[in-house]
Amino acid sequence: MYELLTGPFMWLVFAISFGGLLVRVVLYFKGLSQQLDRVAYKAHLSYGLKGAFNSIFSWLNPVGARAWRKKPGFTLVFFAFHIGLLATPIFLAAHNIMLQENVGFGLPQMPAFLADLLSWTVIVACVAIVLRRIALPEVRILTTAYDYLMLLITVAPFVTGLIARYQMGDYQFWLLAHIITGQIWLLCLPFTKLSHCVLFFCSRAQLGMDYGIKRGGLKGSTFSW
Amino acid sequence: MPQGKLCNRQPINTDEQLKLTLSDKSGKQYYAEMQELDVDTNALWATIQKTMKSRIKTWLEICAHCGMCADSCFLYQVNDCVPEQVPSYKIQSTLGHIVKKKGQVDNEFMRKCMKIAWSQCTCCNRCGMYCPHGIDMGVMFSYLRGLLYSQGFVPWELKIGSGMHRVYRAQMDVTTEDWVETCEWMAEETEEEWPGLTIPVDKQDAEIMYTCNAREPKHYPEDLAEAAVLFHVAGTNWTVPSEGWEQTSLSMFAGDWECCKDNVNHVYDAIERLNPARVTGTECGHAHRATVIEGPYWAGRKDGLPPKPYIHYVEWLAEALREGKLKIDPAKRIKEPVTLQDSCNYVRNQGLKDVTREILSYIVEPGYFVEMAPNKEHNYCCGGGGGFNGIGLYREQRNVALRKKMDQILDTGCKLVIAPCHNCWDAIRDLEEEYEIGIRWSFLKPLIIGMLDIPEGMRVEW
Ligand code: SF4
Ligand code: SF4
Ligand code: SF4
Numbered sequence: 020m021y022e023l024l025t026g027p028f029m030w031l032v033f034a035i036s037f038g039g040l041l042v043r044v045v046l047y048f049k050g051l052s053q054q055l056d057r058v059a060y061k062a063h064l065s066y067g068l069k070g071a072f073n074s075i076f077s078w079l080n081p082v083g084a085r086a087w088r089k090k091p092g093f094t095l096v097f098f099a100f101h102i103g104l105l106a107t108p109i110f111l112a113a114h115n116i117m118l119q120e121n122v123g124f125g126l127p128q129m130p131a132f133l134a135d136l137l138s139w140t141v142i143v144a145c146v147a148i149v150l151r152r153i154a155l156p157e158v159r160i161l162t163t164a165y166d167y168l169m170l171l172i173t174v175a176p177f178v179t180g181l182i183a184r185y186q187m188g189d190y191q192f193w194l195l196a197h198i199i200t201g202q203i204w205l206l207c208l209p210f211t212k213l214s215h216c217v218l219f220f221c222s223r224a225q226l227g228m229d230y231g232i233k234r235g236g237l238k239g240s241t242f243s244w
Numbered sequence: 245m246p247q248g249k250l251c252n253r254q255p256i257n258t259d260e261q262l263k264l265t266l267s268d269k270s271g272k273q274y275y276a277e278m279q280e281l282d283v284d285t286n287a288l289w290a291t292i293q294k295t296m297k298s299r300i301k302t303w304l305e306i307c308a309h310c311g312m313c314a315d316s317c318f319l320y321q322v323n324d325c326v327p328e329q330v331p332s333y334k335i336q337s338t339l340g341h342i343v344k345k346k347g348q349v350d351n352e353f354m355r356k357c358m359k360i361a362w363s364q365c366t367c368c369n370r371c372g373m374y375c376p377h378g379i380d381m382g383v384m385f386s387y388l389r390g391l392l393y394s395q396g397f398v399p400w401e402l403k404i405g406s407g408m409h410r411v412y413r414a415q416m417d418v419t420t421e422d423w424v425e426t427c428e429w430m431a432e433e434t435e436e437e438w439p440g441l442t443i444p445v446d447k448q449d450a451e452i453m454y455t456c457n458a459r460e461p462k463h464y465p466e467d468l469a470e471a472a473v474l475f476h477v478a479g480t481n482w483t484v485p486s487e488g489w490e491q492t493s494l495s496m497f498a499g500d501w502e503c504c505k506d507n508v509n510h511v512y513d514a515i516e517r518l519n520p521a522r523v524t525g526t527e528c529g530h531a532h533r534a535t536v537i538e539g540p541y542w543a544g545r546k547d548g549l550p551p552k553p554y555i556h557y558v559e560w561l562a563e564a565l566r567e568g569k570l571k572i573d574p575a576k577r578i579k580e581p582v583t584l585q586d587s588c589n590y591v592r593n594q595g596l597k598d599v600t601r602e603i604l605s606y607i608v609e610p611g612y613f614v615e616m617a618p619n620k621e622h623n624y625c626c627g628g629g630g631g632f633n634g635i636g637l638y639r640e641q642r643n644v645a646l647r648k649k650m651d652q653i654l655d656t657g658c659k660l661v662i663a664p665c666h667n668c669w670d671a672i673r674d675l676e677e678e679y680e681i682g683i684r685w686s687f688l689k690p691l692i693i694g695m696l697d698i699p700e701g702m703r704v705e706w
Contacts, residue, residue: 046298047302051297052297057541059549062547063548074378085622086373086376157315158311158314159327160333161310161330212307215306226378233548235593238595240595
């Protein structure tokens with residue numbers, strides 16, 4: 020079972036997940052329409068790219084956008100959640116050993132305590148996000164069961180991973196559970212709104228181009244997000 | 245499929261239909277008919293499939309439901325932060341639902357959408373700046389308005405407004421003759437005080453072609469006279485076209501995209517015909533947005549630009565002051581606290597934030613200009629944007645919407661507000677009428693004329 024899951028099946032999951040995300044990006048850009056969006060993408064490409072980068076960087080920076088600065092508490096939770104979510108699986112020692120064995124190279128590995136800390140951060144941040152959804156009327160009205168399902172799918176590999184790591188209960192069981200929940204998460208990326216992991220960049224780039232071209236850029240106004 | 249006599253899916257294309265709809269006092273019959281209007285669900289879905297491309301589709305899909313956009317919306321703020329006013333909720337529960345249902349929605353739902361689209365969003369595009377994903381509800385509401393319009397679910401005044409544009413190519417029944425006569429009349433009147441002043445119609449190859457808002461010739465012809473005075477004093481070689489002089493677009497507020505295209509082409513034709521070096525419009529935000537910012541796309545222009553450089557009035561004015569073509573008498577500068585309304589339509593939508601402040605630096609005594617908070621591209625809508633000002637059915641909601649601007653103005657402590665946008669000007673006037681906070685408001689033209697340092701002999705004092 021373990022062999023199968025981490026072997027051929029893993030490759031299939033990666034192919035579907037990353038291939039699917041690539042398709043989403045391509046479809047996004049193919050689906051832009053200068054006339055319907057009212058943005059002359061091609062005619063003013065350099066202004067557009069400037070706007071796109073401005074928009075992306077402002078929002079990847081926790082103090083780059085006014086909206087982030089206005090809500091420091093949420094911003095902290097949001098960034099902690101996403102940093103943990105990305106950094107842990109990529110730089111985890113165990114993952115990289117597997118990578119080393121399978122493809123012959125690995126990425127820098129992070130110390131175990133850091134991995135633990137980041138995993139806990141993801142879980143705590145996830146709880147905070149859920150509580151926020153319940154507590155704030157303006158978020159509650161937007162929240163659907165689908166949103167909770169997405170959070171569950173996202174946090175499950177971390178919960179199972181930590182249980183396995185601390186060797187609570189049946190190690191083999193939790194290790195398999197970790198692999199399976201991780202694969203579910205990967206498979207969901209292109210097909211659910213978790214696709215925002217790439218579409219965020221697309222959407223930001225598009226709006227940044229809109230501002231960089233039509234809504235100020237051509238007038239020499241650097242837009243402050 | 246009962247379509248009403250007044251309320252139906254056909255745009256108003258004839259004078260007769262226009263008069264008939266107008267004669268229906270406050271749209272009583274029109275709204276009664278709307279209760280019975282069938283939704284052509286197949287056409288609705290077909291339109292969505294054809295026009296909803298990756299941008300809006302993705303926005304609907306990836307919205308994180310995080311609520312970060314909530315207090316970016318002034319309507320959420322002034323309506324006691326009710327969750328129904330959260331931008332994301334407003335769009336998900338209208339456009340989002342129609343898309344989810346593949347267009348299979350009923351009359352009642354469409355009427356609900358109409359109410360939300362025209363009374364809970366002014367398409368001010370502010371929320372788009374506060375959403376981590378860059379989701380702009382203003383853009384989506386414009387899109388939704390287009391869908392609603394095509395199905396006949398549009399407020400009475402805007403159906404008429406876009407009908408006016410279709411029949412008269414102006415937002416009011418000002419014909420070519422009326423317009424040219426108004427120009428002649430204003431030139432004659434003004435010339436007594438300003439010898440040599442003319443309002444040249446259809447002059448070829450001028451430096452500037454001037455376009456305006458039909459309400460000016462109709463209701464405030466002095467605005468045209470003021471523009472003429474400033475061009476005259478600045479020694480500008482200018483002209484107005486006999487056709488294609490109206491640059492506003494109520495059809496944009498109505499979501500009548502076909503009509504938008506027709507109108508803007510009319511103005512562009514005038515540009516091609518008269519071949520001016522540049523064009524400038526009046527102090528109107530939505531007119532500028534329609535003709536200069538969005539218009540090129542309606543017209544299908546690849547570079548997204550009008551046929552000739554087309555600047556907003558504030559740009560022309562700042563330039564004339566900068567180059568000394570217009571001189572301000574320092575003794576006459578404003579010496580009282582004064583604030584400035586940043587119009588969403590050319591500030592947030594075109595970045596013209598510094599140029600207005602440059603004008604103020606010439607006309608306000610240092611130390612008297614007080615900024616609103618927030619300001620520039622983060623400024624709030626005046627409260628009456630996107631057609632909200634003109635819709636009788638939603639007057640009550642509009643009056644509530646004005647409160648944000650009221651608070652912003654009160655916070656500055658100023659009694660004078662400069663509003664270089666027709667619609668903002670109207671909203672601020674209504675705000676004073678409704679809440680009586682003791683403020684005055686003004687366009688730039690009359691203020692500047694009152695402060696000019698005029699060369700000897702140019703003006704005859706009576
Ligand atoms: S801020 Fe953006 S992502 Fe969050 S709820 Fe509003 S529209 Fe959706
Ligand atoms: S566009 Fe303006 S009015 Fe409409 S939802 Fe966004 S912030 Fe509110
Ligand atoms: S009227 Fe002025 S402030 Fe209001 S939406 Fe239009 S441009 Fe913005």
